[in-house]
Amino acid sequence: MSLRSRPGSLVLAGLAVLALAGFGSGERMFAPRAQPWDRWTAHDEAGGTIDFSAWDRLLARHVVVSKGRHNRVRYRALAGADRKGLDAFIDRSAALAVSRYPRREQFAYWINLYNALTVKVVLDHFPVRSIRDISISPGLFAKGPWGAKLVTVEGERLSLDDIEHRILRPIWRDNRIHYAVNCASVGCPDLQRSAFTGARIDDQLDRAARDYVNSPRGVSITGRAITVSRIYDWYIADFGNTEQGVIDHLLRHARPELARRIREIGRLDGTAYDWSLNDG
Numbered sequence: 001m002s003l004r005s006r007p008g009s010l011v012l013a014g015l016a017v018l019a020l021a022g023f024g025s026g027e028r029m030f031a032p033r034a035q036p037w038d039r040w041t042a043h044d045e046a047g048g049t050i051d052f053s054a055w056d057r058l059l060a061r062h063v064v065v066s067k068g069r070h071n072r073v074r075y076r077a078l079a080g081a082d083r084k085g086l087d088a089f090i091d092r093s094a095a096l097a098v099s100r101y102p103r104r105e106q107f108a109y110w111i112n113l114y115n116a117l118t119v120k121v122v123l124d125h126f127p128v129r130s131i132r133d134i135s136i137s138p139g140l141f142a143k144g145p146w147g148a149k150l151v152t153v154e155g156e157r158l159s160l161d162d163i164e165h166r167i168l169r170p171i172w173r174d175n176r177i178h179y180a181v182n183c184a185s186v187g188c189p190d191l192q193r194s195a196f197t198g199a200r201i202d203d204q205l206d207r208a209a210r211d212y213v214n215s216p217r218g219v220s221i222t223g224r225a226i227t228v229s230r231i232y233d234w235y236i237a238d239f240g241n242t243e244q245g246v247i248d249h250l251l252r253h254a255r256p257e258l259a260r261r262i263r264e265i266g267r268l269d270g271t272a273y274d275w276s277l278n279d280g
Contacts, residue, residue: 023233023243023268031234032161036170039156042099043106050096050105052195054089055112058082063193064280069215071190072280073119075126083123090116094151104198107172111180111196113151114163119191121145121160122184122277130275131184175238175249178231179208187217187229187274206253213253217274221258224265230273243268 061082062074078086093113098106118131125134137147137159146164149157168177182191189212196204212218212229220227232239232246239246246268251259 023228023246023271025230025233025271027230028233028236032165034169034173034237035166037162037166040099040167041171043103044100045102047101047105049198050098050101050109052108052112052197054085054092055116056195058086058089059191059193059195062280063191065193066280070186070217070278071193072278073122073184073191074280075119075123075277076279078119078123086116086120086123090120090151094153097154099154102198104201106198107168108196108198108201110163110168111177113153114160114168114181115191117150117160117163118145118182118184121148121150128277130277132275169238174205175235176205176209178235178238179212180205182278184278185274186276186278187272188278189217189231191278209253210255213250214255214258219250219254219258219262220272221261221265225269226262226265226267227270227272228268230271232268233271 058078062078063071064074066072090113093109093116096109098109101109121134121136122128122131128134132144134145135143136145137143139147146160149159151158164177164181168181179189180192180196182188184191189208192204192208194204218229228246228250232249236242236246239249247262247266250262254262
């Protein structure tokens with residue numbers, strides 16, 4: 001996400017081209033802040049569960065594991081009845097009174113809706129080489145689809161930015177969100193092959209975090225140089241707001257050998273991110 005959510009100015013356009021050295025880069029200044037939208041804090045712990053089975057079936061059919069062990073999406077194959085099924089899932093989700101459900105159900109709801117909308121927006125503009133080429137966000141220099149209003153929930157028009165930065169990040173305050181919402185890019189944490197559910201969400205988020213941290217997209221080490229995903233730079237505020245905070249987070253999810261190397265080196269040397277479409 002070389003800014004996943006809004007590389008939306010002339011300055012950002014330049015930054016997207018430049019390879020910035022070191023862990024701390026100027027790009028983080030332009031990352032969207034988590035700004036709570038209080039209207040979405042309402043919930044009802046006596047509410048029921050939400051059925052995500054339609055989305056679960058689509059993910060199982062169209063998210064595949066590549067040779068590089070990354071999950072890819074078979075966009076070309078997601079057509080016909082399955083494409084109608086995707087649209088129907090989004091319509092049904094949008095029609096729910098989500099504020100009447102428990103917080104864990106809401107957490108899964110917003111992640112699944114975000115990911116389904118991302119797949120839909122790619123399909124609506126397919127073929128594209130990168131989601132950043134889908135320039136439908138408002139603003140003269142805006143890139144990507146993240147600022148466009150894509151869905152109406154409980155009478156509110158929402159964009160992907162709204163869901164991520166005004167609902168998920170500020171209300172749940174859980175940095176594992178970055179491993180759950182998918183931006184249709186190779187450098188992004190995988191789009192999972194099953195839907196998130198309220199009952200399983202903690203385990204699902206932990207697994208997504210482990211998978212990413214222990215992949216070269218999350219952390220790679222060459223000699224004594226540690227390169228991490230730019231996600232940790234852009235959203236450093238969600239990872240303790242310091243380089244050491246990022247390191248501590250990585251150590252919580254790293255497998256023993258990776259954790260040993262991170263402790264041994266003790267610093268981060270650079271960032272990387274691949275904006276290519278996660279097309280399978």
